[in-house]
Amino acid sequence: MDHRHVEAARTPHQAVGATLPAALLRTARPKQWVKNVLVVAAPAAAGQLFSRHALTQLALLFVLFTACSAAVYLINDARDAEADRAHPTKRHRPVAAGELPAAGAYAVGGALAVLAPAVAAWLCPPAVAALLVAYLGMQLAYCVSLKHVLVVDLVVVTTGFLMRAMAGGLALRIPLSRWFLITTGFGALFMVAAKRYSEAVQMTGKAGATRALLTEYSTGYLRFVWQLAAGVAVLGYCLWALEGGGTHHSGLLPWRQLSMVAFIVAILRYAVFADRGTAGEPEDVILRDRALAVIGVVWLAMYGLAVAHW
Structure with a gap:
């Protein structure tokens, strides 16, 4: 014993x-x-x-x-x-x-x-x-x-993503293009706010189940933030795609302009999960949703062809 x-x-x-x-x-x-x-x-x-x-x-x-x-x-x-x-x-x-x-x-x-x-x-x-x-x-x-600190917490997390993108x-x-910074920054804010919104939705009626600051945000406010950020990200990307010649292109097809479609569809698809309150882990959303993954691959291909002028 x-x-x-x-x-x-x-x-x-x-x-x-x-x-x-x-x-x-x-x-x-x-x-x-x-x-x-x-x-x-x-x-x-x-x-x-x-x-x-x-x-x-x-x-x-x-x-x-x-x-x-x-x-x-x-x-x-x-x-x-x-x-x-x-x-x-x-x-x-x-x-x-x-x-x-x-x-x-x-x-x-x-x-x-x-x-x-x-x-x-x-x-x-x-x-x-x-x-x-x-x-x-x-x-x-x-x-x-x-x-x-309300709002500042969203800005700090978003800025962390933007710093990573700037580092390369x-x-x-x-x-660093102004359109690159705008699209990357507001795209990051979209995902951060969508994550906070999902956490807030899931913690409803479960006090103490997640970060205390979420109790200070209303779900309506967080929804407004991710919707605003998504809109600005799309606008910034479209302005980049249409910059410098509109319909003129040096490749086989206007990949730069066509990539707008894939980008917007990807944002809209991700917003489905944000709206449901299931976008708590962005990496899980992207990796588990086959349609979003395919849209992402199509966008990457179009973007790459646009950059390479093919």
Whole structure:
């Protein structure tokens, strides 16, 4: 009996030690790393994606943004551990569950937050290092206080997406089109607001089931935001597509103008899930809906042909 008590007392400590790397990885949210693919957006839009230098820089950028976002998640979870333990879902996060010591999360997060901009300053143009410092500062401010400020929380999350999209252009010294910035920024706001709206719809009658700030937003207001953002994103894209010649084109077909159709249909399809309140995880919506995936592939093909002037 005494031996069993000793084993029972040892098991949690042994489990923590054995699963520490796994706990760090889970806290870094690998599922969210797909967002960092946005670093290819500006080079792809400019048709400068496939040179060896471009691919090397973009791969490095993906790693650097992954390190920065992991740093933010680690510090956020260490800071919110007590509150997360009272949450029905977040209590399973490694820090809240006791699988990862808060001090360890702070230490690894802090190290990544210092290392990523330092590597960027060494291997990338200065603007990239400055962008990463600004991204980290903004995201950490979000963790501490900005996530509790109405509207500002939406702006900060949206800006994080926009910074990712800008980074590729800054790394390769590609001028960033005003239409690229408008479409990317408002497209990101559309998805962020749709996610918040879906969370608000799903938490109705379930107090404490998600972030407290949602109780300050009305579903009507969040619906207005994602509808407005979708409209501006579509307008920005159409202005880009029609810019510089209208119906004139140098390729086999007016791919630039035709891509508007696929882009608008993709927005409308995604809006179906936003309207239902099931757009809580954008990556899941895109990957699970076959029609949306096909529309996305068609749009990418048309956009690529337009950029390549085929």
